[in-house]
Amino acid sequence: MSPTASLLAQRSSRMTASEIRELLKLLDRPGLISFAGGIPNPALFDMEAFQQAYARALGQAKGGRSSLQYSTSEGYLPLRQWIAEHMATKGVRCEPDNILITCGSQQGLDFVGKLLLDPGDTVVTAAPTYLGALQAFNAYEPRYDTLSGNGTANLLRTSAEVHGSRVKLIYLVPDFANPSGATLDLASRERALDIAGELGCLIVEDAAYTALRYDGEDLPPIAALDQKRRGSIEKSLTLYCGTFSKTLSPGLRVGWVCGPKPLLYRLTLAKQAADLHSSTINQVAMHEVALARFDDQVAAARTCYRERRDVMLASLERHAPDGMVWTRPEGGLFVWVTLPEGIDGRRLLERAVDEQNVAFVPGQAFFPDRSGANTLRLSFSLPDPQTIEEGIARLCTVIRSSLPTRR
Template structure:
C-alpha cells in the first residue's frame, strides 16, 4: 500500500492562492444542500422514522434505495433484482470488495494504460500482477486486449465513459468488441460508471452492463457494474453501489458485514429522498455548469499551450489529459508549478500500473470557475514553455 498522490494534493485546495486542477471532485457550490436539509428534516420530524434512521440496518442496504437503483439500472437496460444490488460506501468500497473477491497473490488483472489510481489502490493489497493495455481515442487497443485476455486475467477493469484520468470514452463498436472478446475468454468485466451521467455533447452510449444484459435476456452475466452518487449528488454521504450476479453479491455482502456492517442508515434514507425528487433536474444542471468549465479549459489550452503539448477533448466527465514533450517529467513540473506559479495538478505516472507515463499530467476542471481555469492554464503554459529544452 502506498500514499495517494491525489489525496495529498487535496490538502492544497484550502490554500486560496492555489489554482487547483488536482482533485477530481465536484464543486461544492453545486451540492443540493436545500434538498439534503429538507430530507434530514423530514427524518427528524417523524417520531417513528427518526428511530429507524438512527438504527442499524441490513448489510445489503436500505430497501427503497436499492429499489430506486434497480429502477435506474432498468432505464439503462439492466434488469437487476434486489439480491443483485449491494449499497456500498461509495463505489471505491465496491472496487475493494471486488479485489478481495477475485484476486489472489500473483493473479493477473487487466487494466488500461492509463487507469484510475483508486482502482490500483483498491486491488494492489491483494498482490495482483497487472497487465496494461494501451488506449487509443476509442478505448482499449483490441490487439493488446486479445493478448492480455489470452493470459486469463481474473478480470478486466474499465472506465468506459469519460475515463479518469484521460477523459476517453469507449466507442459503441469497441464496447461490443470488448464484451465479445471477454465472453469468449471467460473473463469478467468490472465496469466503473462513476462519470456516465456527465455527458456534455454527443449521444449517450449503453453501458457495458446494458449491452451484456441485452445479450442475456435482461440480466448481465459477464459484467460487474459499479455506480456512485458522489459525482452526481454529493460525495460526503458516501453512497455507491455494485450490481452483479447474485452469487457475487452474496459474497460481497459478507465482506460488507465484516468491514463496517452497512452504509449509514440515515445517509441512505436521505440519498433515497433526494435522488427520488431531484436526480434528473440536478444532473442536468451539473452538465451545463461543467460543460462551461470543460470548454474554458480546452479554449485556454488552445490559446496558451506551447507547441509540442497535446491534450484530449473529452465529451464529458471531469478531466483533460495532457501529454508533455518527451523528456519532461510531470512530478518535476508539479513541484515547480506549486512553488513558482501556484498551480496544482496530478502527475500522470500515478495512473499507470507500471509507473510509466512520466511526461503526462491530469487536469480536472470540475471544481474551478472558468476565469480561474483560464488563468491557471496561462500560468502553467508559461511554465511549460520555459521548461522546454532549447533547440541546438
C-alpha cells in the same frame, strides 16, 4: 524502523498513499489555482434538499429512530428499488436483490478485489487508468496487463500464463474516464465483452461519470450490452459500479454494485465483514433527494461543467506551447495532457506550485507500470471560468520554460 514494522503483512508494501489525496492538502495554500482534485463543485450541492431529507428522516414518528439504527448489509430497500429502476432506464434490467449499497463505489472496487483476486492473478486495465482502482486492487497482489498492449484474448491469456497467472477481471471506466476523459465507443465495449467471454473473466464497469455527458449521444453501459447478449443479468459477466458522489453528494459516501445475485451475495459477505452496512440515515436521505432531485441536479451539473470544460479547452488552444497535446472529453471532469518529450510531470508540478502557484496531478500515478512521466491530469470542476483561464496561462508559462533547449 518502527517496532511494529516486522509485524506487517507483505501485501502492506503495495499499499501506497494516493498522490491525489496528498495534493488536496495544497488547496488551503493562499492564491493556489488547483486543477488537481477531481471533486464535484460544492456550489452544486442541494443543501436545502438534504437538510429537509435529514429532518424528515429524524422526524418520522415511527421511522425516525430506525434511521439511527443498524440496518441490513444489502442496503436500504427503497434506495435499492430506486437504483434498480434507474438501471432499467440504461437497459440493465434488475431487481433490488441485484443491488448492494456500498460506501461509495470505491468500497465496491475493494470488495471486488477481495472476492476475485489471489496473489499473482491478472487485472486488465486501460493505460492510464483510475488510481483508486489500482490502490483497491494492489492490496490483493495482482499483476497488471493493459488492453492497449495486449489487445486480444489470446495475447492476454498467453501473457498471463507466462507469469503463471490467470486473467480474473477487466477493469474499465467506459464513459469520460478518470484520468483520460476518454470514452469507449460501442465497438470497443462489444470487443471487451468478447474478450471477457473468451477468457471467462469478469468485467468491472466503473460508471462514476456516466451521467456527466456534455456532447454526443449516450452509449449503452457494458452491463446492458452483456445482458442483451446473455438474456439475463444472472448470466452476466459484468459488475456495474455506480455512485451518487459525482451527481448529488460525495460526502455521504453512497454507491452501489449491480450484478448477478450469486456474486452480490459474496460481495455482501465482504460488506458484513468490513462495516456491517453503510450509514442508514445517509441512505434514507440519499433516497429522498434522488427521488425528488436527481434529474435536476444532473442537468445543473452538466451546465456548470460543460462551461468549465469549454473554457479549459479554449485556454489550452491559446496558451499551450508546440508539442503539447490534450484530450477533448465529451463529458466527465478531466482533460488529459501529454507533454513534450523530456518534461517530467512530477518535476513540473514542483515548479508550477513554487513559481506560478498552480497545481495539477502528474500522470505517472495512473499507470500500473509507472510509465507516462510526461503526462498530467487537469480537472476543471472547481475553478470558475476566469480562474481556469488564468491557471492555464500560468501552467503553460511553466511548461514553455521547461522545454528542452535545442542545439
